[in-house]
Structure formats: C-alpha cells, structure tokens
Amino acid sequence: MPYEVSTPVFEGPFDLLLHLILKEEVDLWEISLSRIVDAFCAEVERMDHVDLDLTTEFLLIAATLVELKARRLLPGRDDVDLDEELMRFEERDLLLARLLDCKTFQDAARVMHEQLQAASRSIARTAGPEEPFRSLAPDPLQRVALDALVAAARRALAPKIVEEVQTAHIAPIRASVRDAIDTVLALLPEHGAVQFRELTYGVTEKLEIIVRFLAILELFKQGMIDLEQVENFGVLTVRPLAAGERVALDLASLEEWGDEPAGPRQSGPAQPARIEEQV
Amino acid sequence: MSKREVSVDIETRRAVEAIVLAATEPVHPTVMAQLVELPVETIDELCSQLAAEYEAQGRGFQLARVAGGYRFQTHPDAYPYVERFVLDGQTARLSGPALETLAIVAYKQPVSRAQLSAIRGVNVDATLKTLVARGYVDEIGHDPSPGNPSMFATSRLFLERLGIDSLSDLPPLADFVPESSVVEALERGLLLPTGDAAEADAPESNLAAGTARDSADLDLTGE
Amino acid sequence: MSKREVSVDIETRRAVEAIVLAATEPVHPTVMAQLVELPVETIDELCSQLAAEYEAQGRGFQLARVAGGYRFQTHPDAYPYVERFVLDGQTARLSGPALETLAIVAYKQPVSRAQLSAIRGVNVDATLKTLVARGYVDEIGHDPSPGNPSMFATSRLFLERLGIDSLSDLPPLADFVPESSVVEALERGLLLPTGDAAEADAPESNLAAGTARDSADLDLTGE
Numbered sequence: 001m002p003y004e005v006s007t008p009v010f011e012g013p014f015d016l017l018l019h020l021i022l023k024e025e026v027d028l029w030e031i032s033l034s035r036i037v038d039a040f041c042a043e044v045e046r047m048d049h050v051d052l053d054l055t056t057e058f059l060l061i062a063a064t065l066v067e068l069k070a071r072r073l074l075p076g077r078d079d080v081d082l083d084e085e086l087m088r089f090e091e092r093d094l095l096l097a098r099l100l101d102c103k104t105f106q107d108a109a110r111v112m113h114e115q116l117q118a119a120s121r122s123i124a125r126t127a128g129p130e131e132p133f134r135s136l137a138p139d140p141l142q143r144v145a146l147d148a149l150v151a152a153a154r155r156a157l158a159p160k161i162v163e164e165v166q167t168a169h170i171a172p173i174r175a176s177v178r179d180a181i182d183t184v185l186a187l188l189p190e191h192g193a194v195q196f197r198e199l200t201y202g203v204t205e206k207l208e209i210i211v212r213f214l215a216i217l218e219l220f221k222q223g224m225i226d227l228e229q230v231e232n233f234g235v236l237t238v239r240p241l242a243a244g245e246r247v248a249l250d251l252a253s254l255e256e257w258g259d260e261p262a263g264p265r266q267s268g269p270a271q272p273a274r275i276e277e278q279v
Numbered sequence: 280m281s282k283r284e285v286s287v288d289i290e291t292r293r294a295v296e297a298i299v300l301a302a303t304e305p306v307h308p309t310v311m312a313q314l315v316e317l318p319v320e321t322i323d324e325l326c327s328q329l330a331a332e333y334e335a336q337g338r339g340f341q342l343a344r345v346a347g348g349y350r351f352q353t354h355p356d357a358y359p360y361v362e363r364f365v366l367d368g369q370t371a372r373l374s375g376p377a378l379e380t381l382a383i384v385a386y387k388q389p390v391s392r393a394q395l396s397a398i399r400g401v402n403v404d405a406t407l408k409t410l411v412a413r414g415y416v417d418e419i420g421h422d423p424s425p426g427n428p429s430m431f432a433t434s435r436l437f438l439e440r441l442g443i444d445s446l447s448d449l450p451p452l453a454d455f456v457p458e459s460s461v462v463e464a465l466e467r468g469l470l471l472p473t474g475d476a477a478e479a480d481a482p483e484s485n486l487a488a489g490t491a492r493d494s495a496d497l498d499l500t501g502e
Numbered sequence: 503m504s505k506r507e508v509s510v511d512i513e514t515r516r517a518v519e520a521i522v523l524a525a526t527e528p529v530h531p532t533v534m535a536q537l538v539e540l541p542v543e544t545i546d547e548l549c550s551q552l553a554a555e556y557e558a559q560g561r562g563f564q565l566a567r568v569a570g571g572y573r574f575q576t577h578p579d580a581y582p583y584v585e586r587f588v589l590d591g592q593t594a595r596l597s598g599p600a601l602e603t604l605a606i607v608a609y610k611q612p613v614s615r616a617q618l619s620a621i622r623g624v625n626v627d628a629t630l631k632t633l634v635a636r637g638y639v640d641e642i643g644h645d646p647s648p649g650n651p652s653m654f655a656t657s658r659l660f661l662e663r664l665g666i667d668s669l670s671d672l673p674p675l676a677d678f679v680p681e682s683s684v685v686e687a688l689e690r691g692l693l694l695p696t697g698d699a700a701e702a703d704a705p706e707s708n709l710a711a712g713t714a715r716d717s718a719d720l721d722l723t724g725e
Contacts (some may be wrong), residue, residue, distance in 0.1 A: 014400040021465055042579040057400055100457055107455040109375070109382040112441070116373070121355035121629060122341065123524040129301035130575040133588045141663035144601065149664065150599075153605035156621060157675065166395030193413050196453050239551045289560045290579070296562025297580030298587045308591060314583050337512045339519025356513070357520030362535050412623065414598060436598075463597065 014102040022103075037062060047203065064095060155222040175208045177201050180215035184238075188225070193239035287325055291315050293327055300487060302499045305348025305439070346438035373413075384416050385437070386452045389430035391422060406430065424501065510548055514538050518548055528571025603629045605656055607639050608672060614651035630654065638663070 020039060040062035044055055044189045128134065176196055182248045187199050196216065219225045283495055290338055294315050300304050308322040326349050331343040339357045353361050373381065379402050396402045410416040414436040421427040438445065448502070457465075522529050531545040538545070549572050553565040562580045565572055578585045587593070596604070603626050604668050607613055610621070618626045633639040638660045644650040661668065 018465075022461060098398075098400065098467055100462065102400060103457045103465075104452065104455045105379055105382050105398065107448075107457075108386065108452060111455070112382050112385070113373075115443075118355065119440060122343065122352040122442060123357035123358075123520075124345075124349040124439070125300065125340075125523050125574075126303055127526045127573070128303040128593050129584060129588050130573070133301060133576070133584055133593070136585060137358065137588045137594040138591045139636075139663055140591075140596045141461075141604075141636070141660070143594065144596060144664070144672065146664055146666070148601065149605050149608065150675070152601045153609050153675060156602040156606050157609065200440050207406050211705060216472060224467050273324040293560060293562035293577055293580045294583035297584050298562075300563045300574055301576055301584050301587060301592050301593060306592070310587070312591075314586055337516060339516035340523045351523060352514055353520035354526050357516045360517035361520045361524040361538075454609075465526035 013040070013058045014099055015106075016040065016058070017061060017065075018099060018103055018106075021099075037066065045202075064091060119134070135185070163222035175205070176210040177211055177214050177218060180208075180211045181218060184212060184215045184219065187225075188238065188240045191242075192226075193237045196238055199238060287317070287321065291317065292325065292329070294444060295322065296329065299342065299351055301348065301351050305345050305350040307348045311349075320326055343442065344443055344444045348436050368440075373415075374406075376401075377406050379432070381410055381415055381437075384410070385433050385446070386430055387430040388446075389419055389429035390423075390432075393428060395431075429502055503591055510540070510544065514540065515548065515552070518545065518554065522565065522572050522574055525573070528568045528573040530571045534572075574717075597629075599624075599626075600629050604633055604638055604656075604660075607633070608656050608660070608669070611655040611669075612642055612653035613651055613655075614645060616651060618654075676678060 016039065019027065040058055044058050129137065184199055188194065196213070200212050200218070203209055203212065216225060220227050224241060226241055228238045228239070229235070287415060293380070295311055298311055298314065298389045308319045308326070311322045326342055326344070331379060333341060339354050340351050341354055343352050347350075374400075378400060383398050384390055387394065387398075392407060395407065407416065409419065411431075414434055416431050417434045418429050419432045420430055422430050433446070443449065505569050515528060518534055521534055521537065531542050531549070535542040535545045537636070549565055556564060562577050563574050564577055566575050570576075599622070603622060606618055612637070615626060615630060618630065629640065634641065634654075637657055639654050640657045641652050642655045643653055645653050656669070664671065
C-alpha cells in the first residue's frame with residue numbers, strides 16, 4: 001500500500017474531499033479557501049513518504065476546488081464564454097461523479113468486510129477422506145501438467161515490486177540547529193515540562209527530528225533547560241529552567257554548529273555527554 | 280431452506296453427507312447427482328434439508344453452499360473454540376484500501392489496473408499485487424483495447440472466503456449508491472456559480488449563510 | 503456408547519463438533535477438555551453421545567475414536583459412493599499454495615524452510631509437511647550454515663509423476679517475461695533489484711531475500 005497513515009486516514013484526495021463535505025458537513029463554499037488548502041496540504045505533509053502520483057492527484061483536486069471557489073467569489077461577469085461555462089459544469093460534474101463512485105465503493109467495501117469477517121468465523125473442513133480412501137485417491141501430481149508447474153514457479157519467483165521513490169530530484173531538506181533552537185524555544189511552555197516527542201509533533205523528517213534533538217542538547221548546554229530520561233529509550237522530558245535558574249543564551253557559541261547538522265561535536269561539553277549515556 | 284420436503288432414501292442421504300465430508304473443497308451438486316443417480320434439483324433440495332436439520336439440532340457444523348458447491352464448515356457460534364485450528368494466514372486482515380479495491384474488482388470485473396486507479400483516485404499497483412498474492416483476485420487475460428491492459432477478476436477463493444455461492448449473491452451495487460441526502464450534500468459542496476445576474480445583482484449577499492443560491496443551485500438541490 | 507447421558511449445554515456440544523470438524527487430524531479429548539474447560543470424562547461421554555445420535559439419525563458420517571483422538575469419518579454404508587468420488591480424483595487436487603511451494607523447491611533446490619517462506623511471503627510449514635507426506639519432497643540433510651537448517655529437494659516420485667527423467671528436463675525459466683506491472687515500474691525507475699538484474703550482478707546474493715537467484719538456478723534456467 002502506498003500509504004498507511006495514522007488516523008484519520010485519507011487514502012486519496014477523494015477520501016479527503018468526501019470527509020470535508022460529508023463528515024464535517026460543511027459547504028465547501030462556506031469555508032475559507034485557506035482551510036481547504038490547509039486540509040489538503042496537511043494531508044500531503046502527513047504522508048510518510050512521497051508518492052508523486054498521489055501527491056499530484058491531491059494537488060490537482062485541491063487546485064480544482066480552489067479554482068471553482070475562486071470563480072464563485074468573483075463578481076458576475078457578462079462576458080462569460082459559453083464553452084467555458086459548459087466546461088466548468090463538466091469539471092464539477094466529473095468531480096461529483098467520481099466522488100459518488102468513491103462513496104459507493106467505500107460503502108460496498110464496508111459491507112464486504114463485514115461479510116468476510118462473518119464468513120471467517122466458519123472454518124471449512126479440509127481434512128479430506130480418511131483411510132483407506134486417502135490411498136485410493138489418484139496422485140494429485142499426476143493431474144498437474146508440467147506447464148502448470150512452470151507457471152506456478154514463475155508466479156512464485158516473480159520479482160516482488162518494492163515501491164521506492166527516486167528522490168534525486170527533490171531538494172534536500174536543510175535544517176539548521178539555530179532555527180531548531182528558535183522553534184524549540186517557541187514550543188516550550190513557560191512552566192512545567194514537556195516530552196521531547198511533543199517538541200517534534202508533526203515533524204516527519206528524521207533529519208529534522210535529529211536536529212531538534214541537537215537543539216535541546218545545545219539548550220541544555222546553555223543552561224536554558226533541564227533534561228530527564230528515567231530509563232533507556234524511555235520518555236525524554238524537557239523542562240525549561242526558570243529565569244533565575246538559567247544564564248543568558250550564548251548565541252555566539254552556536255556558530256560552531258554552522259548551518260549543517262554535522263552531528264554532536266567531538267569536543268562536546270560535559271553535560272551532553274552525560275545525556276548521551278542516558279540515551 | 281427447501282420449500283418442500285424431498286423424500287430420498289437413507290442410502291442417498293448417507294451418500295451425500297459422506298461425499299461432502301470426504302471432499303477437500305466444495306462439491307458441485309452435479310458431481311453428487313451423478314454418483315447417486317438423481318437429478319441435481321433433488322441434491323440441492325436434500326442439501327437444504329440437511330442444512331436445516333443441522334441448524335435445528337444445534338450442531339457445531341453447517342452444510343453450506345459456497346463457490347458453486349457444498350461443504351461442511353464450522354458453525355460461527357463455535358468460532359472462539361476453533362480459532363486455533365484456523366490455518367496460518369487465513370485470518371490475515373485486508374487493509375481498508377485493499378478492501379475497497381477488492382470491492383471495485385468484485386462489482387466491475389473484468390477491470391483493468393487503470394480503471395481501478397481512476398475510481399480509487401490513487402495508484403492501485405501495490406494493493407492489486409497484494410490481492411493477487413492473497414488469491415482473492417486473478418489476472419484473467421488482456422483486453423483487446425489499445426495497450427492490451429491486463430484485466431482482473433475475483434477468484435473462486437474470493438467466493439469461498441466470502442462464504443457466498445456466486446457473484447450474484449453479492450448485494451446489488453445499487454444498494455450502496457449514496458442516498459439522495461448524500462448526493463445533495465456533495466452537490467451543495469461542489470456548488471458552481473452560473474455567472475449570471477444573480478451574483479452581479481447581489482454581490483453583498485451573505486455567502487456564509489448559504490442564502491445566495493442562484494437558480495442553478497435550486498435545480499440541483501430540488502428546492 | 504455412553505452408559506449414562508451427560509448433560510452439557512448447547513455451546514459445549516457445538517464446540518466439540520466444530521473442533522473435530524475443523525481439525526485435520528484426530529483431536530485428543532484432553533485438548534477439547536481444555537478448550538471447553540470441562541473434565542476429559544465429560545468430553546468422552548459427550549462424544550459417545552454424539553456418535554450415537556449420528557448413528558440413530560442415519561447420518562453419512564461417524565464420530566470415531568482413532569489413535570487416541572476423535573475424528574469425523576464416512577459411514578461404512580456409504581463406502582461405494584465415497585470410493586467412486588475419491589477414485590474420480592475429486593479429492594486429489596494440489597492446492598495453489600502447495601503447487602507454488604513445490605515449484606519453488608523444484609527450481610531452487612536444495613532449499614531451506616526459511617528460504618521457502620521468504621520467497622512465498624508466508625509461513626510454509628504446513629504446506630511443506632503435506633508435500634513431504636505425499637513423497638514429492640524429501641529432507642536431504644542439513645546446511646552447514648548457522649542454525650543448520652534442514653534442506654529440501656524434490657524426490658524421484660516427483661519426477662515420475664511429472665513424467666520427466668531428471669531435473670534438467672524441467673522447462674527453463676530463462677524466458678521469463680516480467681509481467682506488465684514490473685515493466686511499468688522499471689520504466690518509472692521505481693524497481694528494486696529484479697530477479698534478472700540481480701542474477702547478473704550478484705549470483706551469490708541471499709536467496710532468503712526472495713529477489714535473487716543463486717548460481718545453481720542459473721544452471722537450471724540459463725539455457
């Protein structure tokens with residue numbers, strides 16, 4: 001499956017559109033353009049890995065919606081081309097037809113699922129005949145033609161497609177520790193602690209998570225925060241130190257990190273080293 | 280269940296029960312009809328009768344008509360006890376996307392990969408591969424149309440797993456066509472301006488209140 | 503037949519009948535006793551009672567105690583019908599999974615259980631057991647690699663049944679044409695190493711990965 005996203009799952013743009021219209025019970029024209037765009041963008045961002053086909057389909061539908069809506073908001077024009085007019089209706093009808101199709105089969109699949117579930121509660125007898133009948137039966141392999149065996153071998157040995165997306169054409173993600181520190185500082189509460197997980201909420205790129213981790217190590221080193229991890233691989237808790245407890249953020253020392261997240265410094269300070277032991 | 284009682288001798292009853300018990304897959308009634316030298320209809324009636332008896336006697340097994348034939352299977356109520364006898368892999372669940380794709384194949388067969396993708400709105404290659412590997416869907420040949428696309432259809436195993444006799448036992452697709460309220464909601468959701476005077480006359484009308492419907496909208500929503 | 507009636511609820515009766523029906527081998531009463539949480543004696547009494555019921559109702563099957571366990575078997579009176587049914591070959595079909603596993607053994611031998619499972623993508627234990635029981639596949643020893651896995655190969659009987667003299671008579675797989683989806687994926691540049699590519703580049707690559715063929719296969723398929 002191209003996508004196995006955590007709930008709520010929108011497996012494609014139709015899914016999402018159906019949800020927006022039916023579940024949220026909104027008139028797409030009554031909600032703001034930005035909300036439509038946000039919903040689509042959020043769904044695209046949520047995808048674990050990039051499937052260009054699917055992303056394109058999402059963007060196409062989002063663009064169609066935006067276009068339809070934008071037209072709606074424009075004041076009436078007298079110079080509307082009849083062909084253009086018809087095309088717009090065609091676009092909409094096409095989208096509507098596809099949505100209806102999608103909904104139909106979603107419901108059919110739900111019933112089919114129930115049926116499969118119900119049927120799986122009955123187990124067919126497969127024991128076959130007992131002796132002496134078992135030995136009476138002709139050898140099943142005698143009924144197998146060589147061709148059938150070869151066909152089975154080809155089926156079984158056929159290379160299994162593993163979808164892997166070429167990413168050479170995608171611009172590399174540039175994540176800087178400096179930016180990550182700003183982000184983390186903005187996310188930290190005034191008082192109380194948060195889990196590191198919460199500081200990376202919604203972040204899907206591994207690299208970005210690593211850079212955020214480096215950022216909290218740096219903040220720890222700077223004496224801005226306190227870190228606690230009770231057990232190996234356990235929850236990492238981040239607690240901002242109160243104004244009295246901390247010293248001013250030493251931005252100058254950040255230069256060492258540069259813009260590239262090059263991993264922990266070799267000459268790392270004592271505190272991060274201690275953290276690493278705990279991690 | 281049969282409408283009328285068939286009266287067959289005990290030998291025939293025994294033979295039918297014994298044959299189905301000895302079989303490793305559903306037994307077509309014509310096979311039994313030949314063996315006991317009776318019309319297929321009689322076999323079908325006898326089987327319905329036997330199935331009804333088992334049910335009435337509260338047996339732990341059923342005589343079910345599946346994929347064109349008869350088989351013995353466990354009663355669903357006994358499932359918690361027989362779970363451990365289920366062969367590995369049989370219970371593996373199908374994902375939501377796989378189920379939806381399977382549903383489309385079931386109702387639209389024979390169907391090509393491109394047709395499936397068009398309906399689902401997503402690439403179905405991987406999903407289809409899973410369904411073929413699980414034996415629910417077979418590639419049944421190529422369409423003569425340009426590009427000679429592979430065509431797919433559901434398999435015998437699909438019928439067995441679904442516990443139905445034939446594709447005609449699937450609930451009609453018409454049952455799932457969205458009801459009018461849904462259609463209306465979708466239509467409203469995709470409402471299109473007509474670009475006529477309505478908007479020009481009342482550019483200030485409150486869109487958010489949903490009151491600025493023009494004549495086209497009225498037609499669509501049936502108001 | 504039991505001396506005295508045991509009174510168990512319908513759920514237990516159902517469970518016992520269902521368990522015995524689903525099992526492929528005789529089920530020991532202690533297994534059922536555990537599943538339904540009743541003493542073994544009760545199970546034995548219940549089974550006697552069920553057997554008596556089937557007999558009294560003139561059923562075509564019996565609940566028999568065999569090799570320490572219970573199983574359903576055909577009634578002796580139905581023997582001629584079952585015999586003809588079986589002789590017709592109605593019960594003699596290799597299942598799809600069995601045929602595929604056998605085909606892999608034929609072309610990949612010697613092969614371990616783990617390698618077979620990796621290629622098939624499912625656990626092959628039960629299937630392999632059937633193939634060995636049928637005499638198509640032999641366990642031919644252990645591989646010196648870590649874990650000393652048992653290695654399997656096809657038997658003489660396999661050759662006889664297929665009507666060929668030696669493994670070299672197996673049709674080559676070399677003219678293997680990848681299915682269209684694979685070609686499409688190749689065109690899109692989305693494909694991981696295919697069998698063909700991997701063969702050329704890495705004849706020693708790990709069979710267990712299910713993507714590559716080893717040099718022995720090249721001998722078989724390289725013509």
